[in-house]
Amino acid sequence: MIIITSNLLTNSFNPAYNDSIITFHSTLTGTTLAEISVVPSGNTFTVYPYNNEFRYNFKDLVKTMINPNGFADSIIPNLNGSLYIIDDNSLQLVFQPSITTYTETSGDTVSLNYKFLKSAEQLIGYKRKIDNDNSVRILLPTVNNQDYNLTYHEGYPKDFAIAGINSGDTYYFKNTNSGAVTQTFTGTTNEVKRIYLSDGSTNLTIVDELSISSNINNIELWVNGVFNSNIRVKKLESQCGVLLKWFNQNGGYSYWLFEKFYKESLKTKDLDDINGSWDNLQNVTFITNSLGKMANKALQLSSSYDQQEKEYLLDLMKSPKVEMYIHNNPFNQFLEGDFIGVKVSDGSTSFENKSQKNKIKITVELPPENTITY
Secondary structure, eight states: OEEEEEOOOSSSEEETTSOOEEEEEESSTTOOEEEEEEETTOOEEEEOOBTTBEEEEOHHHHHHHHOTTTTOOOOOOOOBTTBOEEEETTSEEEEEEEEEEEOSSOEEEEEOOEEEESOOOOHHHHHHHHHTOOSSEESSOOSSSSEEEEEEETTSEEEEEEEOOOTTOEEEEEETTTOOBOOOEEOSSSSEEEEEEEESSOOTTHHHHTTOOSSEEEEEEEETTEEEEEEEEEEEOOOOOEEEEEEOTTSSEEEEEEOSOOEEEEEEEEOOEEEOOOSOGGGOSOSEEEOOEEEEEEEEEEEEEOGGGHHHHHGGGGOSOEEEESOSSSOOOOOTTOEEEEEEEEEEEOOOTTOSOEEEEEEEEOOOOOOOOO
């Protein structure tokens, strides 16, 4: 018999980018090794005991399996009426290892089942979230897996993701400000649900169905007839600006509209030089000639934020993938190629918890400029 002495979470999601260590031992006398086989990867690993106890960390394997697309967002929303919910199978992983321990003559096997989110957790606050864990969670910053904040910039793409709604589950949203309630949806898959507030131009989305107004809207999520969580949606009227999108630490995608006024810089660098003509001075017209230039453009962006938006926005500076929207004006249809990859090279903010308005400044490096070279 195999006994798991230290296990992962079995009734909820595990964060893929934290350690995922299990310890176990076998009641078989004379156990010499264990083999761990993993579905769906098909990998098998051999583990040896120390003081009759086995220990294994699934982190590196889970990171590889859950991120084959390099944090890219493969969904281009095509919203039609109330069809604003899209399944995304890239944000979570069902992980099914089996463990077999061996003696010289026999063996024991146990099969395990874990779920992972494409996320990372921090020591501070994590235990509090686990103590108040919901099997259904929204992939936004939270301290308790129940209360969330979301700022929606009208006229630009925006979505949030929900994990844990399985096939056959029913769910709906309610705006406690207006009393408006959506239709009741039924999950058809176990995949993460992406809830689109907008694809940039389409208005017939959850925003209209819930009568989300230009203030603070408290949106409740109800699953299988039971209250699950609150989403505090702050809607801002349409304006021009620079929209960034990034993969957040909670395992979903975030968006933020920075101010329309920014500072632009261009940095160039010589690739190399070649010698000029080798001749008498009276015949020489140049001494060296450049092989070409490297050119990089950067934007210095800024934005104000309040205390409730802090964790959502500051997550940008830790993201492994950041993109910039090609439109600086609102109400453009979201099409493939509308986001281009950028790099956040520098960022700073000073946060005062007594202030209602704080300022963040970041530098975004654009893709290298195409230049003429030899």
